[in-house]
Amino acid sequence: MDISKQEEKLASLVAKQHLVISLLPYVLHPLVAKACIKSKVNMVTASYITPALKELEKSVDDAGITVIGELGLDPGLDHMLAMETIDKAKEVGATIESYISYCGGLPAPEHSDNPLRYKFSWSPVGVLMNIMQSATYLLNGKVVNAEGGVAFLDAVTPMDYYPGLNLEGYPNRDSTKYAEIYGISSAHTLLRGTLRYKGYAKALNGLVKLGLINRDAFPALRPEAKPLTWKELLCDLVGIPPSSTQDALKEAVLKKLGGDSTQLEAAERLGLLGDEQVPRAESVVDALSKYLAMKLSYGPGEKDMIVMRDSFGIRHPSGHLENKTIDLVVYGDINGFSAMAKTVGFPTAMAAKMLLDGEIHAKGLIGPFSKEIYGPILERIKAEGIIYTTQSTIKP
Numbered sequence: 001m002d003i004s005k006q007e008e009k010l011a012s013l014v015a016k017q018h019l020v021i022s023l024l025p026y027v028l029h030p031l032v033a034k035a036c037i038k039s040k041v042n043m044v045t046a047s048y049i050t051p052a053l054k055e056l057e058k059s060v061d062d063a064g065i066t067v068i069g070e071l072g073l074d075p076g077l078d079h080m081l082a083m084e085t086i087d088k089a090k091e092v093g094a095t096i097e098s099y100i101s102y103c104g105g106l107p108a109p110e111h112s113d114n115p116l117r118y119k120f121s122w123s124p125v126g127v128l129m130n131i132m133q134s135a136t137y138l139l140n141g142k143v144v145n146a147e148g149g150v151a152f153l154d155a156v157t158p159m160d161y162y163p164g165l166n167l168e169g170y171p172n173r174d175s176t177k178y179a180e181i182y183g184i185s186s187a188h189t190l191l192r193g194t195l196r197y198k199g200y201a202k203a204l205n206g207l208v209k210l211g212l213i214n215r216d217a218f219p220a221l222r223p224e225a226k227p228l229t230w231k232e233l234l235c236d237l238v239g240i241p242p243s244s245t246q247d248a249l250k251e252a253v254l255k256k257l258g259g260d261s262t263q264l265e266a267a268e269r270l271g272l273l274g275d276e277q278v279p280r281a282e283s284v285v286d287a288l289s290k291y292l293a294m295k296l297s298y299g300p301g302e303k304d305m306i307v308m309r310d311s312f313g314i315r316h317p318s319g320h321l322e323n324k325t326i327d328l329v330v331y332g333d334i335n336g337f338s339a340m341a342k343t344v345g346f347p348t349a350m351a352a353k354m355l356l357d358g359e360i361h362a363k364g365l366i367g368p369f370s371k372e373i374y375g376p377i378l379e380r381i382k383a384e385g386i387i388y389t390t391q392s393t394i395k396p
Contacts, residue, residue, distance in 0.1 A: 003031055015039040021352050022047075029053055029069075037063045042355050046072030046348045049367060060365045068360075070367040071351045072344035073306060074103040077381075078192070079182075079367060080347070080374035081310055081326050081388065086182055087371060089314045096184040097321070098313035102159065102169045104195025104306070105340045108331060109165065111302045115266035116204065117197035119296050121304065121340055125289040128213050130194070131204055135171035137191040138179070146171050150208050156201040161309055162329075168201060169193045181369065186315075195307055206263030207288070210256055211237045212272070214284045221281050228278045230271060230291075237284075249273055270295065303332035306339040308388075321395045328388040346384050350377045 003010045003024070014020055014035040019042050022032040026047040036043040037059045049069040060067050070076055078101050086096055106112065107119040120127065135146045135155065146155035152170065159167040175192045179185050207213055220228055220236070231249060232242040238252040250264065250273065257263045267273060270292075281287035298304065308328040315321055332338035337345070351373065354360045360373060368374050 003028055007031065007035070011035045011038060014041055017041055019043070019352055019356055021045070021348065023348075026050060027052075030056060033060070033067055036065060036067065040065055043067045044071055044348055044352050044355065045069050046076060046344050048075055049365065053365065057365045061363070064363060066355060066360060066363050067365045068351055068355070068368065068373070069365070071348040073105070073340070073347075074308070076347050076368065077328065077343060077378075077386075078103055078308060078310065079369060080378055081308075081328070082182055083369050083371075083374050084378060085310070085312055085314075085324060085326065086184060089312075090183075093317045094322070095186040095315050096182075096312060097187055097315050098189035098311070099178070099182070099184060099187055100189065100191045100193075100311045101308070102193045102195045103308040104167070104169075106195070106197060106305050106307060107298070108303045108305045111298070111304075112197050114296055115199075115269045116292075116296060117200050119298050119302070119304070120293050121298060121338060123289060124292045124296075125286060128204070128207075128285055128289060128292075129215070130172070131170075131201075131208070132213055133173065135173055135175070135193075137171045137175040137193075138187065139189055139191065141188040143176060144171075150205065152208070153201055153205045158198065159195065161327075162307065165307070166198045167195050167307070168198045169195050170201060181367075189313070202260075202262060203266035206257050206260065206266055209258070209263070210234065210253065210267065210272075212284055212288050215286075216283055218282070218284050218287075221278060221284070221287050223280050229275045230278055231273055231275055233278050233284070234267075234273055246273065298338075301334050303334055304338045304340055305332065306330040306343050319396075322392050323395065324390060324392045326388055326390050328386070330386055342384065343386060346381055346386060347377050350380055 001009055020032060020036055022029050022043060022045040029045050029047055030052045033043060033053060033056050040063050042065050047069060070079060089096060131152045132148045134148045137144050156168050156170045159169050171191055171193045175190045178190055179187060235242045235244055235249055238256045240248060240252045254264050279287050279290035281290060310326040312324045313321060314324055330339040330343055354376060
């Protein structure tokens with residue numbers, strides 16, 4: 001059913017359940033939550049607790065139910081691993097001085113040979129729009145704002161861990177709020193970021209420069225308009241006649257890219273200067289998203305990979321500084337569950353079972369930040385092959 005149009009049907013279905021697991025696009029979770037509140041039914045979801053969900057906090061409390069969000073990988077396991085370390089540090093009287101977490105869902109290295117070094121397992125719009133958002137983090141006591149859009153490339157840094165993987169990372173959303181969420185106001189550095197293979201950011205930066213990551217309505221792509229090829233669309237975006245030759249288009253595109261030949265090559269390899277038809281859509285980025293979902297999706301027998309690293313600076317009462325890292329690397333199974341499905345699905349499923357079994361007693365709108373929730377989940381995911389490793393070095 002279409003839950004945005006059939007709220008009564010949704011309400012009657014929810015009323016008959018013990019628990020609702022919502023794995024819909026995040027914008028639809030508040031609709032599900034409202035139905036759960038009305039019928040006093042518990043709910044879990046893997047998505048962020050968004051401002052729209054947060055608005056329902058009092059109603060959730062009044063209904064006396066439990067709604068748990070952020071139970072996936074990122075957000076989810078990242079929170080759980082962080083809170084386990086933070087709580088253990090506090091137990092021995094230590095304070096957290098720094099927390100840096102990077103996470104990425106990537107193709108396995110042998111399947112990363114495309115201009116973006118990336119593959120999509122769901123709608124690419126969110127991934128593409130992510131780089132248009134600014135990000136905020138704390139570095140050595142200073143708040144840093146990283147701009148989105150064309151300037152996003154300035155915030156990308158090479159990652160020297162797992163040298164065999166050739167990774168880069170960039171900050172994600174607002175990391176500063178985790179000082180309060182994690183209870184680590186003592187931290188002078190707080191950064192949560194996204195991991196990709198080196199070359200991803202530069203190729204995407206080229207698409208931004210060409211005006212392809214644009215959410216504005218684009219009437220020429222509507223169903224009633226005449227079909228458009230990528231070559232014609234690119235001619236339009238770089239301001240030359242649609243009848244221009246391939247060489248003239250390449251020259252104009254290269255100029256628009258500030259002379260960056262690797263970005264031109266990426267756009268060419270993606271077929272964006274060719275005669276394939278642009279998918280019908282409301283905006284240019286929606287059309288690009290549909291196109292990339294077909295072009296860069298996982299083929300049969302291809303597998304993905306999850307890479308996460310959390311780094312902590314922990315100051316002990318003795319004055320010693322402990323540098324602790326937690327590493328999580330998970331591969332998808334060929335023709336089985338993807339790494340993303342496992343790392344998002346298992347924690348969500350475990351929390352659902354814990355609620356049904358009466359293991360979770362907390363009420364209200366919550367994330368997996370308490371030991372009551374993260375403890376059993378971190379223990380049980382090991383049995384499912386989701387293994388993380390920790391390392392510590394102590395400096396006097």
